[in-house]
Amino acid sequence: MKNNNHPHVRWLICLCLLCAAPRAWALTSGDYSYTDDGSAVTITGYNGAGGAVTIPSVLGPSSHPVISIGYIAFHNCTALTSVTIPSSVTSIGAYAFSGCTSLTSVTIPSSVTSLGTSAFQDCTGLTSVTIPSSVTSLGNYAFFNCTGLTSVTISSSVTSIGVGTFNTCTSLTSVTIPSSVTSLGAFAFYNCTGLTSVTFAAPSSVTSLGAYAFTNCTSLASVTLPRSVTSLGDDVFDGCTSLTSVTIPSSVTSLGGAA
Numbered sequence: 001m002k003n004n005n006h007p008h009v010r011w012l013i014c015l016c017l018l019c020a021a022p023r024a025w026a027l028t029s030g031d032y033s034y035t036d037d038g039s040a041v042t043i044t045g046y047n048g049a050g051g052a053v054t055i056p057s058v059l060g061p062s063s064h065p066v067i068s069i070g071y072i073a074f075h076n077c078t079a080l081t082s083v084t085i086p087s088s089v090t091s092i093g094a095y096a097f098s099g100c101t102s103l104t105s106v107t108i109p110s111s112v113t114s115l116g117t118s119a120f121q122d123c124t125g126l127t128s129v130t131i132p133s134s135v136t137s138l139g140n141y142a143f144f145n146c147t148g149l150t151s152v153t154i155s156s157s158v159t160s161i162g163v164g165t166f167n168t169c170t171s172l173t174s175v176t177i178p179s180s181v182t183s184l185g186a187f188a189f190y191n192c193t194g195l196t197s198v199t200f201a202a203p204s205s206v207t208s209l210g211a212y213a214f215t216n217c218t219s220l221a222s223v224t225l226p227r228s229v230t231s232l233g234d235d236v237f238d239g240c241t242s243l244t245s246v247t248i249p250s251s252v253t254s255l256g257g258a259a
Helices: 007-020
Strands: 025-029 032-036 041-046 051-054 064-069 080-084 105-107 128-130 151-153 174-177 197-200 222-224 245-247
Touching: none
Parallel strands: 041 064, 051 080, 080 105, 128 151, 174 197, 222 245
Antiparallel strands: 025 032, 032 041
């Protein structure tokens, strides 16, 4: 019987496993850095001049499809003014467009199923966003500090709004929470000082409002919570200095501290 614990045998086994494993090669094409796993491409960086950018649907000599905008791919591209994302893309990674302060328009195709953490954080020039029906969850801090954002359309397929998703979107004036959403994360609309109206679409599925969800929404005057809500987190309406009316349904069994 062969002794597979012999150092030379173990080294040979490891080498064979490495050779057999699929690998994503780091490559460049035009303005883009990317990885290619042999069948699909993830964009990892952009070195272009900015302006209006249309991301290609395929890259490289093998013309493999671009399926992902990776981590920090366009981070701090301050010259980027608009971006069109191809229908081949299914995911937008963490911080993918964060810090793109001149970005005013972004086309998110219906192929995208997930928005990563802080995907559009600090995109202060972004004025409106439509979340396609393919997306089921909004990543934590996905639009944090998008101070120019005045309107957002959340599709009826979204089931959760993450922690701080719209934190400090100070120009956002109204929001409709679709009936598909079951929970609002902590700090979801924290410091949205321009927010005057929050509507829960019927029949609502929201069961909980996270801690600080609407803290410092200083323009919010009234809120009617749906009957589906059972708990309100700590400080959920703390600092809402214009709030004159709150309707809390009998379904609520838990009120957080300083709610």
